[in-house]
Amino acid sequence: MLRLSTFLIFFSFVLQAFAQDKISISGYVKDASSGEVLIGATLQVKSNYRAVRTNTYGFFSLELEQANDSLFISYVGYQPLAVEVNADQQKRYSFELTPLGNTIEEVVVSGKKQNKNVTSPQMGAFNFTIEEIKNVPVIFGERDILKTIQTLPGVGKGGEGSSSFYVRGGGGDQNLILLDEATVYNASHLLGFFSTFNSDAIKDVELFKGGIPAQYGGRISSVMDIHMIDGNNKKFSGEGGLGLIASRLKLEGPLQREKSSFMLSGRRTYADMFLKASKDETVKKSKLYFYDLNAKLNYRLDDKNTIYASGYFGKDDLGYGDLFSFDWGNATATLRWNHIFSEKLFSNTSFIYSDFTYNVDVNNDESEFVINSKIENLNLKQDFSYYANSRNTLKFGFNALKQKISPASLRATQTSAVNSLIIQKRHGIELAAYITHEWNPIYWLSMLYGLRATDFMVMGPGTFYSFDEEGEAISSKSYSSEVIKHYLRLEPRLSTSFILNDRQSIKASFNRIVQNLHQLTNTTASLPTDQYVLSSLNIKPQYADQVAVGYFQNFANNKYEFSVEGYYKYMGNQIDFRNGADLQANEFLEGELLFGQGEAYGLELFLRKTKGRLNGWISYTLGKSQRQFDQINEGRWFNARQDRTHDVSVVGLFKLTEKWNLGANFVYYTGNAITFPSGKYTVDEKTMYYYTERNGYRMPDYHRLDLSATYEPQIKDKRFKSSWSFGLYNVYNRKNAYIIDFRENENNPNITEAYKIALFGIIPSVTWNFKF
Template structure:
């Protein structure tokens, strides 16, 4: 047996080396010919050799071919295919530039890769798309919003009316890792969730991973949303923007050194606060209600092997009521990235990343003046490698180092305040991770991606750490200096595989374990800026999720229609909830208010999509269940998670009526969120008190809504100047969907308690003028 194994390994090694000697390698980048923008997921095919690949997240590709005269085809959604003939004997580096087509709506798809990539690719539970591909999806206030768009995909539940928050396959809102140019965004919402932090004008590519999460990602238990910003036009100066009823935006881009470096800067601001200035009431006149954000990026290409990228984001919300109350919050990120090509096989990316989220609350009245402030920040160092061994084997490996600091909400009271100041200690943590993965195609009918991630989260001082009893009372404390307090070491295996039945049919399987060491404490279905963050500690163990999934994928009519049916089961360990009556704000013993249990989620997702043509769109349906179990809650029985929804349906349709007019519509329906309502009431000293029994044992009313939009693009009067008008109507039939259900005593009979519905939005029209030159 041992001799047979040695012979087999020698034969395999000999085959690989012989294979390598008989092949030549083509590598390089695919770009937009008009702007120099690198294209992510562009397809590269070799005519006559049945070979294909696609560009990575940095626009780079590598493919092995048989030497000789070849015809290479590069293609990407919204661009004319490029056919290039070359003569290659050993290796060759290319820069392939694709020309945009005049009207991209003729070829709208939700992936820039080859037409049947959804069938043949081993990656499961993933979707890629650009903002151009979803520009006609109707959204609230007429603002294109990537987070509102992904909420219409299967397995992704909406956080509520107008909210940017989302839940993936039954997980919590804090279990989604949201990245902007590799930097973590902790709170991805403006105006309490009605807008997301992401200005669509600045976005190039979006990738959502719901299952089979690649090993290079870690830190969240449910999903990864990886958003990449535009690099900037290195050919010519360009401007783009829009004026809307509630917000306006402007993007500027151009070359610093033509064909060598470029910049992009994009800003956006709402101006609802300007209408407050019209009020005669002095308090309202001084009030604030706005947000702004800024995206910026620059790059410099030293040579064919080295490129430096610098990017950043800053956004802030400011709400206030006169001099009595003010509340502001915001995100800031910065990324420095160096791409280096060692050779045609080995690609490297080195990143240094900073992320920050801060909020401040100020209250000023006659008897109470105080401030509440909280902050979370991290510095992240990443080194990633991609090794393209041959067309059948791609290896990815790297190391990541992350240092986080959490400054919990502390209360700073004024001299005459009716409350006392409370200073909450900062918490520190260091997370080191190493990963390796292998994408392997051992045969024409089988593709695999498997890998392993190793993480070590180190709880770091200085600080005082408390030990609590079962009732949450402090029983001991210990002070630590800056040394390591505790290690949380975890292995995270990942695997996806595709069994290709034929070019139009495949069956896929996946498994992944993901570990999470940052925890967001919230008791609503909307992610609020004031939600608290805590790190894993001596009391808080890392959350983890084990997910298995299986799916069937089929394409019809020359890959015009795509069908996928996926089922999943997810077990979630070390889940967090609160004791009844828990105090989450400015509480130095916050960890004593926490309860720890388990969760499970399972369901089936269906996606039917028309990928090309004048009429396109998709139908999404999710049948799911999400539950939690804690010994101290609901008598230890399983209960519905807040985000549990039995049914979730989205229909999205886009139609090119003519060269000037494009129409869009979407309809959403979902089962109401699980919620805890009072089961009875009693009176104490004349005060009515409600009695609660089962946790999340009731439901909000079912939600449904229809939105429509129309885009008018007149023939440009000038060659360089283009403009369009976008019209929209949100909630066409003025459905009063419940935002809150509250209770009150009947006016005529105090013995009767009645529920009443508070709706947030009715029908909302929108109009935006867009321009570019």
């Protein structure tokens, strides 16, 4: 860490010395109507045609060849702005762009200069705003960013109604999901039918599935970085919607005009209210709902300092009368300080808290007990951005993360038929430092490279066990509050772009990422009751080495964007389970785990139309994902659960008239790999199934078509707007298999038959949206 810090300081001085002859200006680009900062806005200098983009806080820094110059500022959905600047008189600016208003919606994946997808060294990344996906049809008519990213190449769907996703053959737990820099552990409501993220509160979403920058770490497959809106600092406004099973409301406005603002957004389902109509008293007392709340405050101290505070709280509550209840939820809090040291050096300091909790309460005649689990972390994060010149940008920083896991423990009453079992907590501290450099040495070559160093410390107190090859505990050792083991790792990153011309480029990337938090699940969908474990004496950190190469081209004056990417990913220290593993309330859980390796490779094609009345995208992924464990399948490689040969998505959006917008979404993918019984036998007159090959069978192929229509009537009162959204999910009523199970034939018990359970048929939806 000391050597890395010394290198960072030395490199900063070198870049500063190199840039001294230039004139620098800096500032922010904002929305003229709300004061919201714009992420990824482009500023181009007239004299040298150099262009820069605003960072995730709306900040920019650029160099001028001369004190007096002209800038051209642009952002998707906003009126471009041409301005004159004089660096001798002013070096700090705040530019405001005016929304285009009621014009044709452009569905693009990032707000950037039109050929940025070709010229940028970054590959395997997508960026989009909520406005750009508002007409994509999803289940129950709710705009859902997690369902939308599942239509991108290399991103696999978790299944019917699920918010889980799998990136380039990785597991669902190998995706880092951040909300204003805070980790979200379970990003789903109602077991996956809704995502955690209320789209009204979201400004920008960025997904990295390859060439992941060094400032991100902790998950080996992807990073999904989500930013909440800051709040309108010019006027009070609100928006919301009333749907068939859920409603939402957002309020925002200035606390002190153009200096501070707030945003408050809430959402709740009311499916449980329909239960009150039942004549059954038990059903009347049942619960079936979720709610979530997003809040954000910001205060500009002066032109160099801004403070942000944001938080999220969401909870699901399911229950059947007084007999059973199950609730779970996420909570996050982020306190940020943005500071501008100079026109070249920008700083962001963050204090972050995250937790995820679930509780199961059973109360019947024989058993009364509660199962609960909790995972929480505290994170101190410091990031610097140094804009040396138009060809060099340096980012560096560090973070200290403290994690604590309270595994699922069972607490029973004295009269219960089951016994209490309290599982000890686990603690860990992860220190990390990084440096990344974006370099454009010559016009046809751009590079983004960096290094991340991590030290994960297994912490006490606690008792740690050793296990034999059969998973039986053979010894133990107790520790106090001390460092038990260090895992030191280096994670190099590299992305590069070879620009053939302003319409074509070839890109390549390599990254190594390490993961110290592991989710234990034996399903293809992430469930709230899935267990988490930290790296320990038995569990080594997962890691992945990924290489990718791609060809990018734009057509017809950047109206069409095309890309093809190939990738190979090797995954070490992967985790699976012994046959019949007990994952709940198990003091010797680590003995149920097996450790092996994995690999994933594939080809991704993406074609997008970004302009005109008809736009959208087509994505196709040809992929393979497999695992190898010495104790499974006699050591032979087998398909991962999320292995899919083919995955196709087609999204089309059409502006029919000024009042009507239409949307369509078609998906098809090969069925997940699954383990089916190979035979059966009888024990004490009970039929038992015999399993051989792991994941040796396939679920049926999945496909469906969704349609949507949005009507925006013309209202004389310009201060109030409303629209109606109509949707049909699974238009042709395809009965896609959710579960395949087995049973004995009623007429002949010697015959075993498979049967399918389908979750959804066709589902209509209607939502009234309003804004004032």
